[in-house]
Structure formats: C-alpha cells, structure tokens
Amino acid sequence: MSHSPVPPPVTVLGLGPMGQALAAAFLGAGHPTTVWNRTAGKAADLVVRGAVLAGTAAxxxxxxxxxxVCVLDHDAVHAILGPAAGELAGRTLVNLTAVAPDRARATAAWAADLGADYLDGAIMVPTTLIGGPSSLVLYSGPGSVYERHRPALACLGGTAVHLGADPGRAAAHDVALLDLFWSTMSGIVHAFALASAEDISASDLAPYSKGIVSLLPDIIDEFADKIDRGDHSPDGSDLLSAATAMEHIIHTARGHGLDTGVLTAAHAVARRAVDAGRGSSSFALLAETIGGRPA
Incomplete structure (x- = not known):
C-alpha cells in the first residue's frame, strides 16, 4: 500500500489574528506545525487542532x-528572532510582517549573515480569506527559494505571486497599495464629515459615494498608462480645474470648522504644478510632482 508523503514541517511565530489564520491554514493542509507566541494562551485552539506549542522562539x-513570522512590526520581528538567531542557519525565513521595503532588505541581509534563506511577503487580504480561493500573498526574494517552498506556501490559499529577487519588492507593493487604501479611507470619512456639517446623513450620501468610487478602476488604468508613457495631456479635465474644485471643498470645510489638513496638502501639490505652468496637464502629472521632478 502506498502512502502520500507527509508535508514538511512549518513553524509559525506570532499568533495574533493573522498568525493564527496562517497556522490554521498550514495545519489544514497537513503540515506538522509548530507555533510560538509571547502570550502562550493564544495557541490553545491551534494546539487542539494538532499544533505543537514550543516553549521558546528558538x-x-x-x-x-x-x-x-507574522507579528506587529519590524522591531517585533527582531525582538523575537534575535534570541533564536543561532537556530536559523540552513533554514528559510518567510517574513509576512508588514514592513517598509528598506527594512525587508535589511532583514534579508541579516538572515543571510546567519546562513538562512529569506523571503519577504505581503498579505493583501484580511484573516478571514487566508486559506481560501480569494487569498492573495505577494512574495519577493530569490526565485529558487520561493520555488522550493511554493507547495507549502500554496496552502495559504488563492493566489501567490513572486515579484522578483529584490527582497524589498513585496513590501514596496504593500506600502504603495496601503497608501492608496488609507488615502481613500481618509477621503471617505472626510466626505461624510463634510456632508454631516451640511445636514446630509451618511446614509443619504452613501449611494452617490459608491458612484464616485465606481469611476476609479478606469481612472487607475488610464493614469497608469499615462504615467508609464510620460504622457500628461489632459483627459477630460485638467489640473487647473482640479485645483479649483479642491479650493471649493476646502472653503466649505473650513467654514464648518472641519480639519482640512489632508486636502490642503493635496491642493498644495496641485497648485505647485499649476503655478509652474502645467495647469492644462492631466492630474496624473502629480505623480512626478510628488516625486520631486520638475513640473
């Protein structure tokens, strides 16, 4: 009688909500899974499912x-792994902690000095989607290391994308996409605050807000093409009209005593390009303005 090979062992360090979801996915795929967390009680449910709780990170x-490893931040990664550094030689460290690109590269160099392989990863979905078809995880680091562990990482579900050998590339995608997300979220709550100041309920504004958001996918594609080609011709509206619209919003918000810091900063960037004689250009030009390139 033939038997299917047992999947290779995996260790998960950090058992916050995401760490628990990762460990559960490995367990669900049959990997012998060792877990560790600074608060041991968080491992209870995983131990019931078959995980082994280690006494120390080492x-x-x-x-x-x-x-x-999936913990709060870069400092937590090194606080946990520092005492275990002597055990890393010959192993592969996959860091799924959200970090800045330069810190991912620094951790990769640190791991290499210890004789460990390193992959950095960015989890692009909430915990509830880990292990399912809608999961998305971005990885970067040596391609050979990724390919060696791809079968194990696949159990995290959905789509896994290897972005290249630069260990900071996944984190670079992550921070750029989070920039988009939190800038958008800031706009949403500010719009609701402004509407409320004008006696418009959030529920009344919501359907029209969704209409605005539905325009964004096409705008993203159009701007990406323009930015990559360096084409800043106007696209139905221009920077001058955008800056003027921002001024109306800032005027109204200030009249109600609302904080206008975010939009004032955005308006200043647009105004800088307009004052440099680029008022007839596409709003996409501001990617260069923000980057410090001459308008």
Missing part, C-alpha cells in the same frame, strides 16, 4: 526547515 525555529 525551540520553534529549530523544529522546522520553514519558519514563518
């Missing part, structure tokens, strides 16, 4: 050839 690292 014991957890020593238990598996593939070590996945």
């Amino acid at each position: 014991e957890a690292v020593a238990a598996s050839p593939l070590v996945v």
Whole structure:
C-alpha cells in the first residue's frame, strides 16, 4: 500500500489574528506545525487542532526547515528572532510582517549573515480569506527559494505571486497599495464629515459615494498608462480645474470648522504644478510632482 508523503514541517511565530489564520491554514493542509507566541494562551485552539506549542522562539525555529513570522512590526520581528538567531542557519525565513521595503532588505541581509534563506511577503487580504480561493500573498526574494517552498506556501490559499529577487519588492507593493487604501479611507470619512456639517446623513450620501468610487478602476488604468508613457495631456479635465474644485471643498470645510489638513496638502501639490505652468496637464502629472521632478 502506498502512502502520500507527509508535508514538511512549518513553524509559525506570532499568533495574533493573522498568525493564527496562517497556522490554521498550514495545519489544514497537513503540515506538522509548530507555533510560538509571547502570550502562550493564544495557541490553545491551534494546539487542539494538532499544533505543537514550543516553549521558546528558538525551540520553534529549530523544529522546522520553514519558519514563518507574522507579528506587529519590524522591531517585533527582531525582538523575537534575535534570541533564536543561532537556530536559523540552513533554514528559510518567510517574513509576512508588514514592513517598509528598506527594512525587508535589511532583514534579508541579516538572515543571510546567519546562513538562512529569506523571503519577504505581503498579505493583501484580511484573516478571514487566508486559506481560501480569494487569498492573495505577494512574495519577493530569490526565485529558487520561493520555488522550493511554493507547495507549502500554496496552502495559504488563492493566489501567490513572486515579484522578483529584490527582497524589498513585496513590501514596496504593500506600502504603495496601503497608501492608496488609507488615502481613500481618509477621503471617505472626510466626505461624510463634510456632508454631516451640511445636514446630509451618511446614509443619504452613501449611494452617490459608491458612484464616485465606481469611476476609479478606469481612472487607475488610464493614469497608469499615462504615467508609464510620460504622457500628461489632459483627459477630460485638467489640473487647473482640479485645483479649483479642491479650493471649493476646502472653503466649505473650513467654514464648518472641519480639519482640512489632508486636502490642503493635496491642493498644495496641485497648485505647485499649476503655478509652474502645467495647469492644462492631466492630474496624473502629480505623480512626478510628488516625486520631486520638475513640473
């Protein structure tokens, strides 16, 4: 009788909501899974499902050839792994902690000095989607290392994308996409505050807000093409009209005593390009203005 091979062991360091979801996905795919967290009680449900709770981070690292860390930030990664550094040689460290690109590169160099392979990853979905078809995780680091562990990482579900050998590339995608998300979220709450100041309920504004958001996918594609080609011809409206619209919003918001810091900063960038004689250009030009290139 033939038996299917047992999937290789995996260690998960950090058992916040995302770490627990990652460990559960590995367990669900049959990987012997060792877990560790500074608060041991967070492992209880995973232990019931078959995970092994290590007594120390070093014991957890020593238990598996593939070590996945997902904690709060860069400092927490090194606070946890520092005492376990002696166990990392010959293993692969996959850092799924949200970090800045330069810190991902620094951690990759640190791991290499210890004799460990390194992949950096950016999780682009909430915990509830981990292990399912809608999951999306971006990875960067040596292609050979990614290919070696791709079957194990695949159990995190959905789509996995390897972005190249630069260990900071996944984090670079992450921060850029989070920039888009949180800038948009800031605009949403400011719009609701402005509407409320004019006695418009959030529920009344919401359907029209969704109409505005529905325009964004086409705008993203159009702007991406323009920016990559360096084409800043106007696209139905121009920077001067955009800056003028921003002024109306700022005037109204200030009249109600609302904080206008975010939009004032955005208006200043647009106004800088207009004052440089580029008022007839596309709003996409501001990607260059923000980058410090001459308007």
